[in-house]
Amino acid sequence: MSTAHLAPLAALLVLASIPADRLSAQIQTITTATGAATVRIGMQHLRTVASTSDGRVFALVPTNDGLSNGDASLFLELWESGDGGATWKRTARMPRTGAVRGSLVTGIDGKTLHIVYEARLGNGHASIAYDAWNSATKSWSTHGKILQTSTSTNAQFLQPIIDVTRDERLVIAYYTHRQGPWTGQMQIGDANGANWTATARVNVDTYGVRIDHQVSGDDAWFAYRTSTGGYGIRARRYDLAGPGWGNLGEFEVSGKNANISGTANSSSVLAVDRDGKVWVLWSSGGTSAGKGVIWLSAKAPSSQSFTEHYKVDDDAPILGGNHSYDHFSLALDENGRVQVLYSLLSEQNANLYLRFPVGSQLSPRLQLSPGKADEFSRICGNRRSDPREPVYALLEDKAGSSVRILVRGSGTVVPHGTACSGTGAAAPLLTTDRGPALGTTLNFLLEDLGANRPGAFFVGVDDTMFGSFLLPLPLDALGFRGCFLAQSPLASSGFASNSSGTLTIPVPYPNISALKGTPIFWQAFVASPGANAGGALLTGGLATIAR
Known part of the structure; x- marks a missing residue:
């Protein structure tokens, strides 16, 4: 039998080996519209779900009260769940008039929700607003501000998206309406959102419409529509460490697919x-x-172009050119692997499907939920690099009668607290291989430790107080400049890094029901002679929440 004939069989075998709980999905209602009101989710590429280190999940829901009061009838609401997405309550509304589409991200403290959104401000035109919600104190930051002000119909700023770096910089992107013309723009803010850079144009070619981005390590990747070849999709990398744009310029995405x-x-x-x-x-x-066809294209880290192109599905009604669709989206699962969520216009968006890469092909199509016509008209999946989260995706029906959330997976890992670097030493990095699940082993991954260095790995259940000291606790007075203790340690164990400066620590997660939904906090301390007066560095903290 040829390799080509074996490939589908291999995909089925891999699929069969995945535990059933990883393939199952739950869909829960966040809110249902009443009276003349409607509720929406934003666009396919916006970042509308975020997890905090205490185990809560938050979602953004645009609402129109149906009272026809112009901008005063528009609200962007923040909803929260304390049980992994099963039940929800409204916790806040954005403080600006006419708030509509937006995105949110959890800050490195694990508690602050940084939010950017369109605000109409009473003139009917889209400006860009930034606000931050402290989920612990349930209060708005004093650093909220209007980042871009619209002055006319032809000078609007649209569909903002936000992400955060490991060193607490905020990266936002949005695009302009006709001015520029039609350019994708980027700004970078500090950890508090108090100070922001001037705008930087992202797209090189004409247009930068519906710009999306994600921070991954020291890179910020962007994707957007340009005018190439009539209409085309391109990508671009920004080096956050440089800082500056990658030397390879814009990457063609759709233009590299000869099969369209x-x-x-x-x-x-x-x-x-x-x-x-x-x-x-x-x-x-x-x-x-x-x-019409839905495509998934990929660029490997070692590649200088998008060389992989997968047909997700035929969807005949999709048109090329100046048309937009929101019935397909991407999400990352708790293993950090990409997942394609979509419905089909050819089926009147009545069914929700999932596919994901398996080796050099896509998995067979999985039907996550059958429904009725227009039930899955808009899908918005969640994508972030450092947190490990279940697949989260907001779902909207065409009528705007309800907003629901898809939850597929078990546990969550949320960074809380920054790592510290020192003289001649990079900040050590603590991550996990996936999200936690009761009764399994969770691997903690340590990098940039320095070769053959001793250290300590500690665990706790409190990230608010260390004795009488508030957390995170600055350790400058002990000689560890710029370092913080992120939680109160209950237990610790020693380790030594290998010659590559890395280490994997497997931790059995007990199958104890009391641990379900309970945050557990982790951090590591590593000797680093000469890095600072104390001769040691700390990783950032991690919160793990098993479901």
Whole structure:
């Protein structure tokens, strides 16, 4: 039998080996509209779900009260769940008039929700607002501000998205309406959102519409629609350590796919997986219905172009050119692997499907949920590099009658607290191989420790107080400049790094029901002679929450 004939069989065998709880999915209602009101989720590429270190999950829901009061009828609401997405309550509304589409991300402290959104401000035009919600104190930051102000219909700022770096910089992107013209723009803010850089243009070619981005290590990757070849999807990398744009310029995505019939349109979603592979989900079609296809393209870290192109599904009604679609999106699962979530226009968006890469192909199509016509008209999946989360995706029906959330997976890992670097020494990094699950082993991964260095790995259940001291606790007075204790240690164990400066620590997660939904906090301390007066560095903290 040829290799080509074996490939589908291999995909089925891999699929069969995945535990059933990893393939199952739950869909829960966040809110249902009443009266003349409608509730929405934003666009396919916005970042609308975030987890905090105490185990809560938050979601952004745009609402129109249906009272026809112009901008005063528009609200962007923050909803929260304390049980992994099973039940929800509204916790806040954005403080600006006419708040609509937006994105949120949890800060490195594990508690602050940084939010960017369109705010109409009473003039009917989209400006860009930034606000931060302290989920612990349930209060708004004093550093909220309008980042870009719209002055006319032709000078608007649209569909902002936000992510955060490991050193607490905020990276946002949005695009302009007709001015520029039609450019994708980026700004970088400090940890508190108090100070922001001037705007930087992202796209080189004309247009930068529906710009998406994700931070991965020292890189910020962007995807957007340009005017290339009529319409095309491109990507670009920004080096946050440089800082500056990568020397390879813009990457063609749709332009590298010789199999399309017609052209791309305006819709794309980007995700960077745990291995640094960049994925872009997009679609193409002709000038009339019949040629529509949903595509997934990829660029490996070692590649200088997008060389992998997978047909996700045929969807005949999709058109090429100046058209936008929101019924397909990307998410990252608790293993940091990319997942494609979609419905089909050809089925009136009545079914929710999932596919994901298996080796050099996509898994067979899995039907996550059958529904009725227009039930899955808009899908918005969650994508972040450092947290390990279940697959989260917000779901909207065409009528705007309800917002639901898809939850697929078990546990969550949320960073809380920054690592510290020193003279001649990089900041040590603590991550996990996946999300936690009761009764399994969770591998903690340590990097940038320095070769053959001793250290300590500690665990606790309190990230608020260390004795009488508030956490995180600055350790400058002990000689560890810029270092923080992120939690109160209950137990610790010693370790030594290998010659590569890395280490994997396997930790059995007990199958104890009391641990379900309970945050457990982890951090590591490593000797680093000469890095500072104390001769040691600390990783950032991690919170793990098993479900």
